[in-house]
Amino acid sequence: MSEVLDSYPQLLRGAWVTVQLTVCGAALALVLALLFGLAGASRHAWVRGLNRVYVEFFRGTATLVLLYWFFYALPLVGVRIDSTMVAAVLALGLNVGAYGAEVVRGSLKAVPAAQYEATVALNFSPYQRMRRVVLPQGFALMLPPFGNLLIELMKGTAIVYTVGLADLARVSKDVQGSTGETVAVFSVIPVLYFVIAQVLLLFVRYAERRVDRMLGRRPSRGPSLGTIAAGAPGTEAAG
Amino acid sequence: MEWDWQYSSDVLPDLLRGLRYTLTATLLGYVIAVTLGLVWALLRRTPNVVVAQAVRWATEFIRCTPLIPQLFFVYYVLPAWGLTIGSLTAGIITLGVHYSTYTAEVYRAGIADVPRGQWEAATALNLPRSRVWLDVILPQAVRRVIPTLGNYLIAMFKDSPLLLVINVTELLNTAYREGAESLRFLEPITMVGLLFVLISVPASIFVRRLEKRYAAH
């Protein structure tokens, strides 16, 4: 056990790679989710079609297969992604972004029609309606499933192990190799992931409380079937 | 680099053999996930606070950690404790237990969704505890959660390539080996990607149909 603890600089570096992948992947996923989520709520059928193609395709592929494809197949057709990190962030962001887009679309749809009617009565422009009324309310609905997706993304980062990026999973294998402490390493690593997850969840809860206060709502208790379904890999958003 | 059709058709039989492993792992893992998940959900409702809290934190822990370290744990640590299992078995168990923590949440929400009046009517009829669960609550809860559970089958299918980290020769692993041998990765890996899309997209459309049908009730 002590040998494992002695290799803490390595473990910390691995954890840092995992955190970096999570944050960058989440940033990309958020942008894609908003972009394609709004597209899914569009009045134009072809824009909605864009949303469908993106969502169905990237939810349908396994992240690891996508990563392998970026890593092994794409260079052969002349597209070279130089950094493994970039390839991993792309694979994770594109995949989680697809789930996020469904969350955004579902949440916007779940804002009561009366709110929309009120904005028409007040003669808001479509942009104002979205920016001032629909998005802020939809955002509160998005946050809990977004929190679930963030954890999914963090867990997803472990796939970079297979392409040699020195994240927490890779480091665990290396330390196991150098120390031979199989039981200790492979027991400590899940705990480190769990700690990262709990820290991420703290941020999510904080954001949820902020938004709930902004809308003057009481924080909701346990998740309903709807929110679980929305955050589940491969599902529609609530709404 | 041109797409080589001859090579593609040569590797296809091997890929389909890999797909068999992928599907086996997914389906057997799913059986574990849907049964064990129900066990967790019911244990979380026992009056015994220690058991309920232990289950709660254990499932939370498993749900918040990635599959790959869990696969390492099951495949490398359990033998150190004298429990040696093959890689495919280890993969199936890990997938199943991992996803059981998700299905547990689904069942939990489904049970909570059954109106309180149903519990009260069961009490008023003086039904014994076991009958309340078996005849009244679970049939209603399970009906509500079937579409959501279906989504997890698809999710597990898409997570099954991770089993390659413990050397299960599932679909992606097979493709990788083919590629490494011939130094042509484009065809096998692209085909694997297409196979995944070809299976999971229709499956998720089917599940959404299910959702609509059950929601209509």
Added chain:
Amino acid sequence: MPPTDTEPGSPTADPRVCEAPGVRFEKVVKRFGSTTVLRELDFTVAPGERVTLIGPSGSGKTTILRLLMTLERPDGGLIWVGDDTLWHMERGGGRVPANQKHLHEMRKRIGMVFQQFNLFPNMNVLRNLTEGPMRVLGLPKDEAVERARGLLDMVGLADRIDAHPSRLSGGQQQRVAIARALAMEPKVLLLDEVTSALDPELVVGVQDLLRDIARESDLTLLCVTHEMTFAKDISDRVMMFDQGQIVEEGPPEQIFGEPSEQRTRDFLQAVLAS
């Protein structure tokens, strides 16, 4: 002291010999969080007596029925059903809180019809009616089915025996729920605002049915309702509640005709105005 030893609460109580148990509340306290719904409530319902509980919402009347059905646990006092306490059992000369077995025994005497019907949506009408008799009373299937047929005949829904609850109107669902409660042959029947969730045109059918049941059976009946005419028809006695206390009680003619308390007059006026 069992309630059968006490004076029947009303002079109009049916004098015929009756095997139904009476009900007695003895200093019953019920709190929800910091609000006290019932404070040391005392009252008695004689065997076979039919009592209607009226009063503004939050006055504790539904809580009384829910305590009797063991859906809520009292915070103090004793509830008697017949010669036994509902929430306590005799142990070595003293009284200890009831265990599940005792509650199970006691619930055999009591049935309840809910405001929202609470039929089991995963069972058809017949299963709803046979589930209890088969699983709890241990009736063989054919007997349970026969009993169910008889009751469905009585509530006028014999032709809907295979229907799914969601295919029935609210009034039909409530009639099935009444039949379901009666299939367990309770001695005390609790009716909790059984017509409040019904569309106005469906109320009469359910009320007529309950009138017949009240007339032809010797059940002890506790009924919470806002329908004053209905209350007048089925009850021997009316109890007016406010803030967990009985404001006044008496025969329906007296309570509805010449109430002596101002709070009762205010309440009746408000109900009639609505």
